[in-house]
Amino acid sequence: MFRSEEKHRRQGRDIHIHPARRGRGSGRKRRKELKKVGLISLGCAKNRVDAERILGGLVARGFEIAEDPAEAEVVIVNTCGFIRDAVEESVEEILLAAKLKIEGNCKILAVSGCLYKRYPEMKEELSEVDFFFTPEEIDKIPETLCGSKGAVTSTVHPARLLTAPPHSVYLKIAEGCSNRCTFCTIPIIRGDFHSFPPAKLLEEARWLAGQGAVEVNLIAQDTTSYGLEIGRQGELVKLLKELSAIDGIEWIRLLYAYPRALPDELLELLAEPNKILPYIDAPIQHAHPRILKAMGRKVTAGETAEFFKRLKKQVPGIVLRTTAIVGFPGETEMEFEELLRFVEEVRFHHLGAFVYSPEEGTAAEKMKDQIDPETAWERHDTLMKLQAELSYERNLDFVGRELPVLVEGIDEEGEVVGRTYGQAPEVDGITRLRDYGDRIIEVGSFVKAKIVEAEPYDLVAEVLWPDENG
Numbered sequence: 178m179f180r181s182e183e184k185h186r187r188q189g190r191d192i193h194i195h196p197a198r199r200g201r202g203s204g205r206k207r208r209k210e211l212k213k214v215g216l217i218s219l220g221c222a223k224n225r226v227d228a229e230r231i232l233g234g235l236v237a238r239g240f241e242i243a244e245d246p247a248e249a250e251v252v253i254v255n256t257c258g259f260i261r262d263a264v265e266e267s268v269e270e271i272l273l274a275a276k277l278k279i280e281g282n283c284k285i286l287a288v289s290g291c292l293y294k295r296y297p298e299m300k301e302e303l304s305e306v307d308f309f310f311t312p313e314e315i316d317k318i319p320e321t322l323c324g325s326k327g328a329v330t331s332t333v334h335p336a337r338l339l340t341a342p343p344h345s346v347y348l349k350i351a352e353g354c355s356n357r358c359t360f361c362t363i364p365i366i367r368g369d370f371h372s373f374p375p376a377k378l379l380e381e382a383r384w385l386a387g388q389g390a391v392e393v394n395l396i397a398q399d400t401t402s403y404g405l406e407i408g409r410q411g412e413l414v415k416l417l418k419e420l421s422a423i424d425g426i427e428w429i430r431l432l433y434a435y436p437r438a439l440p441d442e443l444l445e446l447l448a449e450p451n452k453i454l455p456y457i458d459a460p461i462q463h464a465h466p467r468i469l470k471a472m473g474r475k476v477t478a479g480e481t482a483e484f485f486k487r488l489k490k491q492v493p494g495i496v497l498r499t500t501a502i503v504g505f506p507g508e509t510e511m512e513f514e515e516l517l518r519f520v521e522e523v524r525f526h527h528l529g530a531f532v533y534s535p536e537e538g539t540a541a542e543k544m545k546d547q548i549d550p551e552t553a554w555e556r557h558d559t560l561m562k563l564q565a566e567l568s569y570e571r572n573l574d575f576v577g578r579e580l581p582v583l584v585e586g587i588d589e590e591g592e593v594v595g596r597t598y599g600q601a602p603e604v605d606g607i608t609r610l611r612d613y614g615d616r617i618i619e620v621g622s623f624v625k626a627k628i629v630e631a632e633p634y635d636l637v638a639e640v641l642w643p644d645e646n647g
Contacts, residue, residue, distance in 0.1 A: 216232055225341075248282060253289055258291035260536060337384075365538050444487070468516075528568075572633070608636040
């Protein structure tokens with residue numbers, strides 16, 4: 178169960194990231210006097226951005242964020258409904274929150290996000306919940322819980338309250354997806370792909386920089402489609418260049434790319450020594466032609482291979498991340514071995530593997546020859562064992578290099594940790610910093626470090642202070 182933490186899979190291992198501020202909520206009566214609110218957010222980084230907008234809108238109207246769930250008067254559960262496990266977690270969290278109407282201060286319970294959009298009938302089944310909001314309705318939550326539009330007393334940009342240290346942030350540049358993969362519920366939940374206006378994104382990015390953001394991670398269901406649905410070729414490149422001009426932002430990372438042919442101008446941006454990191458996250462999902470076709474992917478196996486071949490050729494030092502699904506209906510041992518061969522050939526730095534989940538309302542759910550879970554998990558473990566070897570080999574390539582490291586904090590063992598350009602937040606490995614003596618290293622700062630050791634997922638580095646490095 179996620180509870181109030183987001184749970185992410187890093188190279189096949191579960192990790193927990195910095196939790197959002199939590200709390201529970203309060204009832205229908207005299208809404209205008211209810212001032213303490215808590216929010217539990219489940220799911221991905223895109224859902225986190227939605228949660229931050231909900232919280233920011235409430236703070237702008239005078240609400241206080243409750244750190245202790247038992248103290249909050251209003252609770253909002255921002256749900257995930259992407260796959261079956263997420264649905265079960267969301268329902269369990271709603272029921273746990275509902276208990277605070279009896280055991281805590283909770284008077285109003287609200288549910289937002291993907292779960293309600295996917296299953297609107299839940300409104301009739303969960304009488305404990307006072308308000309339901311789809312993802313499209315999150316901007317209405319503050320006004321609804323206030324009982325009126327209310328006076329806005331904050332200048333938080335677009336009503337967003339950051340729920341993690343501000344040095345590394347997400348910027349959601351689009352919503353929805355038009356690729357219509359047969360296994361995916363996103364188009365059902367979030368609708369067709371639509372880009373957000375660049376002027377608003379730039380305004381938000383400037384605000385994020387003002388809050389201390391030095392790393393901006395671009396997210397969407399398909400970031401490389403930015404602007405294409407309205408016929409604007411090159412809109413992503415233009416956005417990246419304009420983001421690069423913002424003072425304070427040092428790293429810009431492209432996540433959730435689709436492995437289709439990229440324009441030369443984008444490859445040039447990735448290759449140049451600028452703020453756009455030579456890093457790309459592009460989910461392949463599979464590599465066998467028949468499976469890709471059955472998945473409804475818009476690229477062939479050959480086009481996918483060419484995508485990564487071109488990146489490696491034209492972008493020196495490019496770091497590659499991907500995800501793959503095993504156990505898709507009808508996947509034979511030979512087809513799974515083709516996936517292994519492709520992964521070994523490309524030699525991804527980072528890979529996340531997922532066992533196929535038959536989802537209600539998707540075309541793949543009705544397909545014949547569903548793979549039994551035991552076989553699927555065996556394939557998952559085989560793929561991740563291969564990836565652990567590849568990741569270690571890739572990490573060895575970094576040993577001896579001197580790189581900027583973005584300081585993240587202190588881990589459970591008391592070591593200072595950070596990330597290089599090749600490590601995205603929450604999903605990739607980390608870099609443990611050593612030999613920094615008695616000097617203070619601030620979270621969110623950059624230090625120059627020499628990579629001295631490689632592990633299957635992480636790196637170890639020694640800090641190079643200016644006087645020691647000439």
